Amino acid sequence: MATSDAKKRPLWLAMEEKLLALDSGDVSGAGLEATIQRIAGEIDSEGYNVSRHGGNLMQLRWAVDKMRAAGRPMLKDLNAAIAKFSLEDVTDPYAATTRLLDDIGTTWPELRDPARRPEVIRAVEQAKLDLLIAKAKSLTGDEGIRMLIAEAVAPATITRSLEITDEQLEAVKETIKKERAERARVTQLLDKVAEKSEEDKVRHLIDNDVSEALILEMMQVEQGTIDSVKQAMEEELKEKQRLAEEEAARKKAEAEGPALEDISSDDMTYYIDSIREIMEFSDVENEIRTMCEQSSIPKALVDIAVSDPDKLDELEKKAQG
16 A cells, blocks of 8 residues: 555656666666666555556656666756746746756656646745745844735744744734734825825824835835924924913913003002902912912912012002002
């Protein structure tokens, strides 16, 4: 009964792998027949039936004859052709297989056999995977993981080849998920300002906390455009802040009332009388200040009342002439 490996590997490939390991002396002269019988026995031990199967043994003899005629085993040419591939060459493994067979198919037309082509495609796909993994290992941070995820490489292959944990892989997947959600949000934001100018769109994204990197990526604008918009926004912000500070100062001055020198004599007398009435109800500073504020008494007088109340007499005399 065939082993699990034998089930996966067709007989022709098992034979060719044995031939690949031979030296030229193994298939020449008196040793040729002994080599064929030895190989047949080795393949038998792997779960195939060659030495006792006339058709399979004949297939082995043909393979040996073809190797002797070409001066090299088939797999040597096949492996060499695959080794020349770059990652760009194997973007489409099926197209790459067609090109490969066009290249070596004259010498080895049997590789074009529909029964053999799947194994050639599988070898090209494995070459693509090996190239992807090699590139992933050369990248920094999580870029290699991201690349393999984008190429739909099996999770187990990613963790094994990059020597990372399942948790690390899942963390990168979650980050990618969030990034996709953010891109979807930015797309919606841009839809809302589709008729606006480029600068207005950039402003809209900045106002909605979109990162500069994502603005550059999704809007395809120059960094200078973002810098100009941010500078204009900063100037507007400074102006708004200046106006707010002026308004706050105006309200504060309005709440505090006029300075001492700006209070008329009649108002001075009225305010001092009011302060004295308030101080008859309480001698607690906070309470005095609260009641004075409610009575719209200027803060300059209130400060004197709570710190140097005797000075009120002096101010009153001065106001009365």
